[in-house]
Each structure stands twice: as C-alpha cells, then as structure tokens.
Amino acid sequence: MPEPERGRPDSRETVSLYVVGLFLLVVLPVLNVLPAEDSWFHLSDFRLNQFGKFLAFAILALGLDLIWGYCGVLSMGQGVFFGFGAYCMGMYLTLQIGTESVYGSELPDFMVWTQVKELPLFWYPFKSFLGGLLGAILVPVLFATLFGFLAFRSRIKGVYFAIITQALAFAAWLVFNRNETRLGGTNGLTDFKQLLGYRLSDPSTQRGLYLITVMALIAAYLLCRWIVASRAGKVLIAIRDSESRVTFSGYTPWMFKLFVFVVAAGLAGLAGMLYVPQVGIITPAQIGVLPSLEVVIWVAVGGRGTLIGAILGAVAVNYGRSVLTNYFPEAWPFILGGLFVVVVTLFPDGLVGMLRNLTDRKPSPAFKADGRTAA
Amino acid sequence: MTDSELILNCENVVMDYDGFKALNNCNFKVHYNELRVVIGPNGAGKTTLLDVICGKTKPTSGKVLFGKGTNLVGKNAEDITKLGVGRKFQAPSIYSNLSVWQNLDLSLKRASKGVFPTLMGQSSPAERARIEEGLETIGLTEHAHDRAGSLSHGQKQWLEIGMVILQEPSLLLVDEPVAGMSDKETEQTGQLLTKLSEKQAIVVIEHDMDFVRQIAKIVTVLAEGTVICEGTVETVQADDHVREIYLGRAIVAH
Numbered sequence: 001m002p003e004p005e006r007g008r009p010d011s012r013e014t015v016s017l018y019v020v021g022l023f024l025l026v027v028l029p030v031l032n033v034l035p036a037e038d039s040w041f042h043l044s045d046f047r048l049n050q051f052g053k054f055l056a057f058a059i060l061a062l063g064l065d066l067i068w069g070y071c072g073v074l075s076m077g078q079g080v081f082f083g084f085g086a087y088c089m090g091m092y093l094t095l096q097i098g099t100e101s102v103y104g105s106e107l108p109d110f111m112v113w114t115q116v117k118e119l120p121l122f123w124y125p126f127k128s129f130l131g132g133l134l135g136a137i138l139v140p141v142l143f144a145t146l147f148g149f150l151a152f153r154s155r156i157k158g159v160y161f162a163i164i165t166q167a168l169a170f171a172a173w174l175v176f177n178r179n180e181t182r183l184g185g186t187n188g189l190t191d192f193k194q195l196l197g198y199r200l201s202d203p204s205t206q207r208g209l210y211l212i213t214v215m216a217l218i219a220a221y222l223l224c225r226w227i228v229a230s231r232a233g234k235v236l237i238a239i240r241d242s243e244s245r246v247t248f249s250g251y252t253p254w255m256f257k258l259f260v261f262v263v264a265a266g267l268a269g270l271a272g273m274l275y276v277p278q279v280g281i282i283t284p285a286q287i288g289v290l291p292s293l294e295v296v297i298w299v300a301v302g303g304r305g306t307l308i309g310a311i312l313g314a315v316a317v318n319y320g321r322s323v324l325t326n327y328f329p330e331a332w333p334f335i336l337g338g339l340f341v342v343v344v345t346l347f348p349d350g351l352v353g354m355l356r357n358l359t360d361r362k363p364s365p366a367f368k369a370d371g372r373t374a375a
Numbered sequence: 376m377t378d379s380e381l382i383l384n385c386e387n388v389v390m391d392y393d394g395f396k397a398l399n400n401c402n403f404k405v406h407y408n409e410l411r412v413v414i415g416p417n418g419a420g421k422t423t424l425l426d427v428i429c430g431k432t433k434p435t436s437g438k439v440l441f442g443k444g445t446n447l448v449g450k451n452a453e454d455i456t457k458l459g460v461g462r463k464f465q466a467p468s469i470y471s472n473l474s475v476w477q478n479l480d481l482s483l484k485r486a487s488k489g490v491f492p493t494l495m496g497q498s499s500p501a502e503r504a505r506i507e508e509g510l511e512t513i514g515l516t517e518h519a520h521d522r523a524g525s526l527s528h529g530q531k532q533w534l535e536i537g538m539v540i541l542q543e544p545s546l547l548l549v550d551e552p553v554a555g556m557s558d559k560e561t562e563q564t565g566q567l568l569t570k571l572s573e574k575q576a577i578v579v580i581e582h583d584m585d586f587v588r589q590i591a592k593i594v595t596v597l598a599e600g601t602v603i604c605e606g607t608v609e610t611v612q613a614d615d616h617v618r619e620i621y622l623g624r625a626i627v628a629h
Contacts, residue, residue, distance in 0.1 A: 232494040234477050238470040245468045247452040248429065248461075249481050250488045250542065259490045 016308075017221075024055070024214045029207055045203045050322060051315075052210035052278045058314040059213075059220045060271035061298045063264030065310035066224055069299060070233065071260050072240030073157070077165030078295045080172040081140035081265040083287025085272025087176070088139055090189035090282045091123060092132030093200075097193050109191070110184045120182045129196055136273035137266055144265030145258070152254035152261070157243070166289060173288030188283030195277050206278065213274045217311070220267055224307050227263065236260060237305075297340045303350030312351050381440075382407045382546050382576045383428065388437030390423050390600070397423040398434065399600035405546070410572035412579050412587050414611075415597035416620060421580045422465065424597065425548045428578075429462040430455040442545065457488075461544030465551045465580075467531035471524025475515050475534055478523050479506045482538035505541065512567070513537035529560045536564070540571065547577040553586050565589040596620075 028051065031043040064078050094108045103112045107119060125131035147168065151161060179185040198205040227233050238246050239253050246253050276282050285291075294317075302313020317336070325332050347354055383405040390398035397420045405411050413421050426432040428439055430452035439447040447455055456462075470478050483502055486492075498506070510516045513533040518526060523534060532552060539547060549568070553561040561583070568577060568590055581587050587594065587608060594611045596604040604614045611617055 227494065230494050231480065231496050231498075232490060234470075234473055234481055235493055237472050238481055241470040241472050242468060244431075245464075245470070248456055249538070250453050250456040250484075251481075251493070252453050252488075255490050256493075259494075 021214075021218055024217075025211065029211065032207065045206060048210055049206045049278055052206070052213045053275060054315045054318045055210075055213045055217050056271045056274040056278065057295075057298070057318055058271075058311040059217050059274070060268050060295055061302070061310040061314035062217075062220050062224050062307060063267035063271075064295050065299050065302075065304065065307060066227065066236075066267075067257075067260050067264045068296070069304035069306070069310065070228055070240065071236040071257060073257055073261070074159075074162040074296070075165045075261065075264065076162050076289075076292050076296060077168040077172075078264065078268050079287045079289075079292030080169050081144060081268035082272040082275070082291070082295075083172060083176065083282070083284075084140040084143065085136040085269030086276045086282040086287070087183060087189065087272070088126065088135035088269075089132045089273040089276045090192075091126035091135075091183075092129060093192040093195060093277060094184075094189045095123065095127050096195065097191065100193050101191070108184070108189075110179075110187060110189075111182070114179050114185075116182065123182070133273070137269045140265040140269035140272075141262055144262045148258040148261040152257045155254065166292070169287075169289045169292040173284050176284040176287065184283075186284060188281060188286075189276075190281035190283075192277065192280055200277060200280065209274070209278050213278070216270060216274060220270065221307060221311070223263075224267075227260070228307065232256065232259075294336070297336060299350075300340060301343050301350055303352030304348075306350075306352040309350050309352035316351065380406050382409075382442060383578075384438075384440040385424070385428070386438040386440065388424070388427060388439065389435045390420070390427060390432065391435040396600050398427065398437075401437070401597075401601055403595065403602055405576050405578060407545075407576055408572060408574065409593070410568060410577045410579070410590060411593055411595060412581055412591040413595045413597055414581060414584075414587060419597040420600040421597050422550055423600075425462065425550055425578070425580065428455075428546075429460050429548055431462075453488075456542065456544075459543070459545040461539035461542045461547045463535050463539045463547070463549045463552060465554065467528065467535050469523045469531055469534050469538065471522065473523055474520050475510070475523050475526070476506065476519045478534060478538055479509050479541055483541045484543040509537045509541045512540065514563075529556045532556060533560075533564075536567065545575050547571065547575055549577060549579045551580055551582065553581070553583055561586055562589070 028043060028048060031041055032045065032048045035042040060078060060082050064075060068074050099106060101109045103109055105112050107116065125135060151164060156164060175181055176183055177186050183189065192200050194200060195205065235246065235251055235256050239256060243253050298313040298317045299310050301317055302311065303309025321332060324335060343350055381404050385401060385403040388398050388401045389396060401420065401424060403424065415421050427434045428447065430447060430450055434448060441447050441458060441460065445458065480498060483506060510519055513536060515530060515534060518530065526534060536552065553564050556564065565586060568579060571577060579590065591608050593605065594608055595602055596611055596617050598620050604611055604617050
C-alpha cells in the first residue's frame with residue numbers, strides 16, 4: 001500500500017479548488033461588470049471591493065492556521081505583521097498623493113500639521129512602488145525572524161508565547177499611535193489617490209486589486225498546502241502532538257516553529273499590503289490586540305488545521321460582521337465572543353468539521369477533537 | 376572484556392534533585408550487541424538513568440561515554456539521537472494525529488533533519504521499502520494508514536518500538552516495553568528485542584520478571600541510584616543484597 005506522494009491532492013480537493021478559483025476570478029467580476037445595475041444578478045462595486053478585503057483577511061488567516069492550527073503555537077500578534085505590511089504599502093500610497101494633498105505640500109498632510117519640515121529618512125524607500133512592495137513583505141519577515149528566534153530558542157511556548165505575542169500587539173499599537181513615530185498617529189495613513197498611476201477611486205482599479213488579491217490568495221493557499229503536505233508539515237503536526245518526542249526523532253522543534261512563524265508573518269504582510277489600497281486607510285486601531293485576536297476567532301470558526309477552514313472562517317465571520325453590524329452595531333463584540341465560545345466548546349473542528357460530518361464520517365486528518373488545546 | 380568493547384560507559388553519574396540523589400555515583404557499562412535488562416524497586420533511578428543517557432535530563436556530575444569515547448553529557452537530545460541513541464518511552468509516545476506510516480517516516484534515519492531538507496525531501500524507494508519492512512517487523516502493515524491515535528495500547532507500544540528501530544540506533548533504550556500488553560504480545564515483544572540485539576545494543580527496563588527471564592542474559596540491579604548487583608538472572612536472584620531490597624516483593628516469591 002503505497003503512501004500517497006506528497007503534494008498530490010485528492011481529486012475532490014482539486015475540483016473544489018478549481019470551482020472556487022473560477023468563481024472568484026471570473027464569476028464575481030463578470031457579475032460586477034456585465035449585468036445592469038438594477039439587475040438581480042448585479043454585484044455592486046461596493047460588494048466586490050468588500051469581498052476583496054475579506055480575501056485579504058483570508059491570507060492573514062492562512063498564516064495563523066499554519067502556526068496555530070498545524071504547529072499548535074498560538075500567536076496573538078498576527079495583527080502586528082499585518083500592520084507592518086499595511087503601513088509599508090500605506091507609506092508608498094501616501095507619498096503618491098503628492099501635491100494633491102489638502103495642504104498642497106509634497107509632505108504628507110499629517111506631517112504638515114505636526115510641524116515636520118522634512119520627510120523622515122525611513123520614509124525614503126517608500127517613494128518607489130518596489131520599496132513599498134518589498135517592505136510590506138520583508139519588514140514583517142525580518143521582524144518575525146528576530147522575535148521568533150529570541151522566543152522559540154528560549155523555549156517559550158504555549159500560553160507564555162501567546163501572552164508575549166499579545167504584549168507585542170499592544171506595544172505595536174502604542175508605538176504606532178504616537179505622533180513622534182511619524183506614521184500619522186491615531187489617524188493613521190489615508191486619503192490615498194493613486195497606485196502606479198491608476199486612480200484608486202476608479203471602479204476598474206478596485207476590480208484589478210480584487211483580482212490581484214484573489215491570485216495572491218490562491219498562491220498563498222498553494223504555498224501553505226505545499227508546506228503542510230511535505231514531511232516538514234508532518235513535523236509541525238508532530239510538534240503539536242508531542243514536542244518533546246520530536247527531539248528524540250532527531251528534529252529541532254524551535255527551528256520548525258521559527259520557519260512557520262516567519263512564513264505566517266510574510267503572509268500577514270502580504271495581506272496588509274493588499275488590504276490598504278482596497279480599504280483606503282490604515283490606522284493603529286486595525287493592528288492592535290483586538291484585530292490580532294479576531295484572526296484567532298476566524299481560524300477557530302473555520303476549523304483549525306484545515307487550510308480551507310482558515311479561508312472560510314475569515315470570509316464567513318467578516319461577512320457576518322458586515323451584515324450584522326447593520327442591524328445590531330453594539331452587539332457585534334458579544335456576537336463574536338459568543339461565536340468563539342460556542343465553536344470552541346461545541347464544534348472544535350469549526351465549519352469544516354461540521355461540513356465533513358455532514359458529507360462523510362471521516363475525521364479531519366490534521367486536527368482531531370481529542371480535547372487538546374493549542375496553548 | 377576491555378573498555379574498547381563498550382558502547383556505553385557511565386562513570387560516577389550523579390543526578391541530584393535538590394538533595395534527593397536519583398542517581399548516586401552510578402557506574403553502568405554496556406557492551407556492543409548486548410541485551411541488558413535493568414531491574415530495581417520503584418524510585419531506584421532506572422528511568423532517570425535512561426533520561427541522562429538520551430539527553431532528556433542533564434546529570435549533576437559524571438560522564439556518559441558513548442561509542443568511541445564521546446561524552447554525551449551536555450549534548451542536546453536531538454544530537455544524541457543523531458549519534459545513534461534511540462529511546463522508547465514508558466508511556467507510548469507517538470504522534471497520534473499522524474498515520475502509522477507518517478510516524479515511521481518521520482523517525483527514519485536520514486542524512487539531515489534540518490528544516491529545508493525536511494521541507495524538500497521526498498522518500499526514496501529504498502526508504503519506502505525500509506518503512507514497509509519496519510511495518511512488517513512490528514506487525515502493523517494492515518494499519519499503515521490508520522491514525523496512530525486510534526491504535527490499541529499494545530499497538531502503540533509496538534509502533535514506538537518501530538519508530539526507534541527505524542532511527543537505526545546503535546544503542547536502544549527501552550523503558551518498560553510490555554507494560555499493559557497481553558501475554559502473547561509480551562512474548563512477541565521479547566522475541567523482537569532478542570532479534571534486534573543481534574545488531575544493536577539494547578538496554579531494557581522491566582518489572583515483569585517472567586519477561587526478564589525470557590530475554591535477559593545479564594541483569595543489572597539498581598537501587599537508590601547505584602548498581603548493587605550484576606549477573607545472570609539466577610545469580611541476581613540468589614544474591615542476598617538483592618533479596619533484602621526486594622523483601623516481600625515479587626522476585627522473592629518466584
């Protein structure tokens with residue numbers, strides 16, 4: 001009985017991948033462009049753009065799923081890496097505003113009203129698109145390498161790692177809030193006009209950004225699937241099952257954790273980079289403790305240890321938010337918290353686990369509801 | 376026998392837990408291709424001795440010389456594993472969310488177990504053949520693609536033995552392999568260990584005296600952290616000191 005070769009997905013998964021890819025890449029944009037605006041089939045620019053934002057969140061969730069769902073290391077600081085990516089792209093977009101700004105100065109508006117006379121040095125790389133692009137990936141990756149090295153090598157694990165990452169999120173929020181950081185303080189970066197010469201207010205630009213986001217999500221998904229299908233992916237699950245045993249199989253667990261933490265940070269940066277031009281604003285409120293915790297809820301709701309679950313959870317929870325906040329804006333935090341409690345206690349395998357139970361009786365391969373918690 | 380025939384030589388090993396000496400000047404030697412059984416009352420330091428050898432805990436003082444004089448003290452567990460020491464834990468310690476095959480595949484001895492070789496690596500036909508061979512040895516061929524967590528207790532014990540075998544250690548440390556096994560499984564385990572000892576040195580900790588008699592040639596008795604007696608099962612059972620320690624225990628009754 002040969003073991004299936006790595007990376008060869010089962011046919012059902014391949015088919016669903018094609019179907020979902022086709023739906024996101026072709027069907028939704030076509031529904032946006034072709035049907036008349038009053039047609040029942042018409043997808044408004046607003047909805048398409050909103051969906052693009054959800055899919056950027058899905059990339060963020062994929063990264064957390066790798067480190068938490070597969071490797072069992074709960075990071076409550078993914079919002080920070082998302083923020084790094086978002087701010088890097090935001091700085092590029094801010095400099096692209098040029099003299100279209102309110103004050104008509106080459107300097108960003110917030111610098112004018114906070115009496116900054118010259119562009120700070122660290123803003124210079126973001127004059128070019130390439131600077132923004134590379135920064136959005138490299139800054140989170142390098143930061144995660146350093147932070148992860150220090151934390152994992154010192155064998156900080158479980159709930160202690162979760163607390164440290166939460167402290168990191170809080171510290172980042174404080175730093176980004178300060179005017180002296182020269183990143184716009186509490187107001188963040190906003191009022192963007194153009195990206196590589198394309199007007200951001202133009203629906204076709206937003207459509208393009210949506211399509212790029214879908215392609216980035218597909219690429220991120222394939223990368224994650226390649227990792228979890230490899231032998232290293234099995235080591236991740238082994239670390240979650242019994243970290244000390246892994247050393248007696250000859251592997252060094254902290255190196256694997258560091259690797260997957262860095263990949264997750266890179267994905268978070270990518271997500272932030274795609275988020276900013278579609279949403280048009282990035283502020284410290286979007287990168288602190290609460291946004292980092294929300295990512296955990298998305299993944300838990302979708303189903304830990306299944307990549308599809310992370311995507312599904314991110315889209316479903318955010319869609320739920322956009323609908324429910326229309327009707328009960330104050331109740332949303334309670335709904336979100338309640339959802340988390342219900343899912344963790346009653347459906348530990350999340351939406352994917354429920355769907356699996358409906359379609360067949362096979363247990364999920366990656367995460368079993370055997371009473372294990374990640375932290 | 377000279378020291379050059381020793382695969383393992385523990386010299387004056389002390390393991391001091393805040394004044395409690397789990398190992399107290401313990402001297403313990405094992406030859407190449409030897410099957411050694413270590414017995415002793417609860418708290419004698421048997422498991423601690425294995426922990427010290429495989430790098431799970433660091434001794435307070437003393438040397439653990441392995442093979443051609445490599446001192447294992449101070450090395451971390453994964454390096455000791457790579458040097459050729461395999462450890463089977465007392466409670467079956469397997470990766471329950473991976474399949475039996477994947478458990479064995481991860482354990483298989485490989486040139487490098489770093490992140491990137493592990494990420495890129497594909498099993499070669501020879502490696503797959505070795506895994507299949509290992510499955511046969513431990514009798515789990517039928518269960519190759521079952522989740523390891525769904526196996527019975529005895530099967531889990533066997534799987535862990537298989538995982539350790541595939542690491543191709545030159546020294547195998549086995550902690551109470553037959554605990555919780557049926558009589559038949561116990562006997563099969565004994566045969567397996569005897570067969571393995573043709574190629575590698577094995578140290579087995581065991582309480583079950585019937586099992587000890589089945590497999591042991593030389594028995595080491597450990598008490599209060601030191602070796603008090605060493606010899607054949609008969610010699611050891613006839614020893615007055617051992618009788619004293621085990622007074623009222625199973626070994627006297629036999």
